[in-house]
Amino acid sequence: MWAGRFQKALDKKADDFNSSLRVDCRMYAQDIKGSMAHATMLAKQGILPQEEVDKIIDGLEGILQDINEGKLSFNTDAEDIHMFIEAELTKRIGDAGKRLHTARSRNDQVAVDIRLYLRDEAESVIELVKALIKAVIDKAEETADIIAPAYTHLQRAQPISFGHQLMAYAMMFLRDIQRLENAVKNMNYSPLGSCALAGTTYPTDRAFTAEKLGFDGVMLNSIDGVSDRDFCVEFLSAFALIMTHLSRFSEEVILWSSWEFKFIELDDSYTTGSSIMPQKKNPDMAELVRGKTGRVYGDLMAMLTVLKGLPLAYNKDMQEDKETVFDALDTVKVCLEVFTPMIATMKVLKENTYRSAQKGFINATDLADYLAKKGMPFRTAYKIVGQLVAECIAKNTVLDDLPLLDYKKHSELFEEDLYKEISLETCVEKRNSLGGASPTSVRAQIAWVKTQL
Numbered sequence: 001m002w003a004g005r006f007q008k009a010l011d012k013k014a015d016d017f018n019s020s021l022r023v024d025c026r027m028y029a030q031d032i033k034g035s036m037a038h039a040t041m042l043a044k045q046g047i048l049p050q051e052e053v054d055k056i057i058d059g060l061e062g063i064l065q066d067i068n069e070g071k072l073s074f075n076t077d078a079e080d081i082h083m084f085i086e087a088e089l090t091k092r093i094g095d096a097g098k099r100l101h102t103a104r105s106r107n108d109q110v111a112v113d114i115r116l117y118l119r120d121e122a123e124s125v126i127e128l129v130k131a132l133i134k135a136v137i138d139k140a141e142e143t144a145d146i147i148a149p150a151y152t153h154l155q156r157a158q159p160i161s162f163g164h165q166l167m168a169y170a171m172m173f174l175r176d177i178q179r180l181e182n183a184v185k186n187m188n189y190s191p192l193g194s195c196a197l198a199g200t201t202y203p204t205d206r207a208f209t210a211e212k213l214g215f216d217g218v219m220l221n222s223i224d225g226v227s228d229r230d231f232c233v234e235f236l237s238a239f240a241l242i243m244t245h246l247s248r249f250s251e252e253v254i255l256w257s258s259w260e261f262k263f264i265e266l267d268d269s270y271t272t273g274s275s276i277m278p279q280k281k282n283p284d285m286a287e288l289v290r291g292k293t294g295r296v297y298g299d300l301m302a303m304l305t306v307l308k309g310l311p312l313a314y315n316k317d318m319q320e321d322k323e324t325v326f327d328a329l330d331t332v333k334v335c336l337e338v339f340t341p342m343i344a345t346m347k348v349l350k351e352n353t354y355r356s357a358q359k360g361f362i363n364a365t366d367l368a369d370y371l372a373k374k375g376m377p378f379r380t381a382y383k384i385v386g387q388l389v390a391e392c393i394a395k396n397t398v399l400d401d402l403p404l405l406d407y408k409k410h411s412e413l414f415e416e417d418l419y420k421e422i423s424l425e426t427c428v429e430k431r432n433s434l435g436g437a438s439p440t441s442v443r444a445q446i447a448w449v450k451t452q453l
């Protein structure tokens with residue numbers, strides 16, 4: 001391409017090192033779409049004759065079709081997808097192909113392509129997250145009446161509807177969708193026409209190409225147009241947070257399916273055995289999702305580091321953007337594709353969650369509330385219940401089984417009704433405050449999330 005300026009060809013290793021075709025070939029459809037909009041604008045503005053542009057559009061359509069049908073492969077030594085398509089076009093239509101790059105640079109071209117690509121892919125990630133939310137709310141519906149312990153510090157804390165814990169994840173995933181939507185919104189301005197970095201002396205119509213390509217407007221500084229990759233960072237951080245949520249959920253799935261908890265049974269189709277221990281049923285999918293989270297964080301960190309201290313405008317460092325964004329994108333998608341059916345098919349073992357809720361004095365707060373509702377200051381009630389718990393531990397019993405006589409020694413406010421008040425059923429049923437852990441609240445949350453979807 002630039003043979004005129006050079007006496008020697010690029011060294012073979014250096015050439016391979018420099019080429020991004022292997023990575024950016026996946027943007028071929030976006031590249032062609034951008035070129036078509038650009039060529040159409042060149043004709044409209046009288047920069048290129050209409051007949052030439054017609055040939056260009058025909059040629060590009062042919063290339064698109066041939067790639068889609070697998071008739072044209074990326075098996076060449078082109079430096080990147082932009083050069084590949086331009087070379088192929090010129091091969092097919094001759095000199096007209098060489099005119100396409102008038103009033104354009106690969107710098108604005110690539111900035112357009114990634115935006116178009118991410119806009120399409122954001123849509124597919126959002127669909128996958130929606131599918132996950134649907135699986136989670138179905139499971140929450142199914143388990144709304146199941147009583148389970150909830151934890152702080154991984155110590156049994158308070159009894160909840162199992163569905164309540166699941167709905168916490170539904171809320172997180174809903175915000176993940178909003179983050180992706182915001183990233184698209186912030187990104188959706190066209191850099192096309194920024195050219196190499198300084199715009200052009202040709203009478204281009206940037207608003208026209210922006211509109212043709214579905215952008216909300218144009219980027220108003222040509223250096224910014226070709227230099228920034230802040231939108232890549234926004235996508236990567238949205239992906240990283242999806243992974244954070246998947247990873248925490250995975251960790252719970254792993255704990256819950258251990259013999260120590262046995263709150264859930266994962267479906268055979270999402271577990272593996274051991275090559276030596278015949279009894280094993282391992283939650284590999286959840287572990288892999290947890291593990292791959294590190295990789296997506298790495299992609300985010302890599303992108304931030306590439307940009308740090310980079311002088312304006314385009315530098316080849318920026319070619320690395322696609323490696324990080326595509327790797328994170330692929331990882332998030334495959335994780336969601338496996339995680340969703342794993343959740344949809346898992347069984348919650350209500351006898352076990354109930355049994356665990358019976359231990360660990362998780363109704364102690366409710367006992368303190370019982371006294372406080374009868375007029376005792378909460379701090380005083382809290383102290384008495386603490387003493388009662390210590391007494392139960394010493395006697396190897398639980399609050400539910402301690403005789404009323406023992407209670408009376410601590411306060412005259414205790415009556416027979418305390419047992420009903422601290423039963424797990426009451427504790428969970430009555431947690432009806434807005435966003436609380438009762439089955440009624442869980443059903444209200446599910447209804448709300450459905451409206452958001």
Ligand code: ARG
Pocket residue numbers: 020024079080106107110314316318319320
């Ligand atoms: N393959 C390049 C990239 O992905 C395209 C832009 C190249 N521009 C340049 N001036 N070398 O960043």
